[in-house]
Amino acid sequence: MSVYTSVSDDEMRELLHRHYQIGEFESLQGIAQGITNSNFFLHTNQNTYVLTVFESLTQTQLPFYLALTQHLSANNVACPAPIAQKNGQLDTRVADKPACIVSKLSGCDTASPTVQQCFSTGAMLAKMHLVGATFPQKMDNPRHVAWWTESVAKLQPFLDEKDAQLLNQEIDFLAKNPDSHLPSGIIHADLFKDNVLLDGNQVSGFIDFYYACNGSFVYDLAIAINDWARQHNNTLNLELKQSFIDGYQSIRPLNSDELAYLNTAHRAGCVRFWVSRLLDFHFPATGELTFIKDPNVFRDLLLTFH
Ligand SMILES: Nc1ncnc2c1ncn2[C@@H]1O[C@H](COP(=O)(O)OP(=O)(O)O)[C@@H](O)[C@H]1O
Numbered sequence: 001m002s003v004y005t006s007v008s009d010d011e012m013r014e015l016l017h018r019h020y021q022i023g024e025f026e027s028l029q030g031i032a033q034g035i036t037n038s039n040f041f042l043h044t045n046q047n048t049y050v051l052t053v054f055e056s057l058t059q060t061q062l063p064f065y066l067a068l069t070q071h072l073s074a075n076n077v078a079c080p081a082p083i084a085q086k087n088g089q090l091d092t093r094v095a096d097k098p099a100c101i102v103s104k105l106s107g108c109d110t111a112s113p114t115v116q117q118c119f120s121t122g123a124m125l126a127k128m129h130l131v132g133a134t135f136p137q138k139m140d141n142p143r144h145v146a147w148w149t150e151s152v153a154k155l156q157p158f159l160d161e162k163d164a165q166l167l168n169q170e171i172d173f174l175a176k177n178p179d180s181h182l183p184s185g186i187i188h189a190d191l192f193k194d195n196v197l198l199d200g201n202q203v204s205g206f207i208d209f210y211y212a213c214n215g216s217f218v219y220d221l222a223i224a225i226n227d228w229a230r231q232h233n234n235t236l237n238l239e240l241k242q243s244f245i246d247g248y249q250s251i252r253p254l255n256s257d258e259l260a261y262l263n264t265a266h267r268a269g270c271v272r273f274w275v276s277r278l279l280d281f282h283f284p285a286t287g288e289l290t291f292i293k294d295p296n297v298f299r300d301l302l303l304t305f306h
């Protein structure tokens with residue numbers, strides 16, 4: 001269940017009438033999937049849209065992500081297009097929280113991707129990287145070297161000796177092997193399977209851009225493959241991995257430095273999500289409905305890259 005905030009029909013009717021040009025309000029239907037925000041299908045007499053009410057992102061943070069998805073969707077990267085108000089503003093407020101209305105995509109996510117789906121998703125990721133080059137705004141990665149170094153210090157008392165040693169060694173290794181020399185730009189930074197809607201073998205859209213930031217493209221690719229090709233035993237399925245890379249390279253070939261760095265990028269992706277899942281596990285947000293995801297998945301996957 002992922003609807004934390006109740007939104008009244010009257011509030012939506014009034015909001016649409018005064019500020020939008022997407023028809024008259026008909027109904028609002030909560031969306032069950034999702035963890036972080038409250039999502040609804042918004043039906044008007046013209047079309048169906050998605051309303052997202054943000055539970056932790058602030059109003060001042062929102063314009064970057066909405067301008068980014070507007071830029072990407074206008075340039076044929078499959079993702080929801082934000083719907084502007086009559087005055088051009090992309091963000092709004094609903095139930096006294098930051099909110100936005102975006103186009104509804106077709107399709108659904110998959111837990112067991114096919115080789116073709118990996119290819120299409122890799123290709124769309126490469127397209128996103130290319131189109132992101134003409135997006136003028138920048139965003140530092142809030143969950144990179146400084147963040148994981150600081151987080152691991154906070155986690156030390158909760159880690160057993162073996163895990164602490166592995167994590168500390170890994171963080172040292174990544175500090176000595178940065179990706180700053182590699183092609184970079186706007187990255188999704190969380191392109192897990194549940195953030196891609198598919199229509200058969202085609203990508204109908206990437207969603208959940210709220211970790212998007214500037215970073216190296218190969219790191220973004222590795223984060224995605226770590227999830228898309230991961231098998232139940234926490235090793236990568238090499239056929240799915242290769243298909244993802246082939247799809248990516250069908251649009252944007254990787255250079256030799258990126259190929260040489262790929263293994264390190266996989267390790268960095270594992271550290272990023274091992275650490276965030278450890279934080280979610282040991283410091284759960286109070287009062288939230290949270291699904292705790294297994295941190296050890298990424299510890300085990302990390303070991304396969306040694
Ligand atoms: N633009 C969209 N079009 C169609 N469905 C969407 C759209 N955005 C979100 N959804 C649906 O809502 C669910 C939750 O969205 P998500 O952005 O992952 O939420 P959260 O931020 O809470 O993790 C998705 O799994 C998808 O089913």
Ligand SMILES: N[C@@H](CCOP(=O)(O)O)C(=O)O
Pocket residue numbers: 035036190192208273276277293
């Ligand atoms: N994909 C991540 C979770 C990202 O956080 P969310 O709040 O957007 O779900 C993972 O699987 O750990």
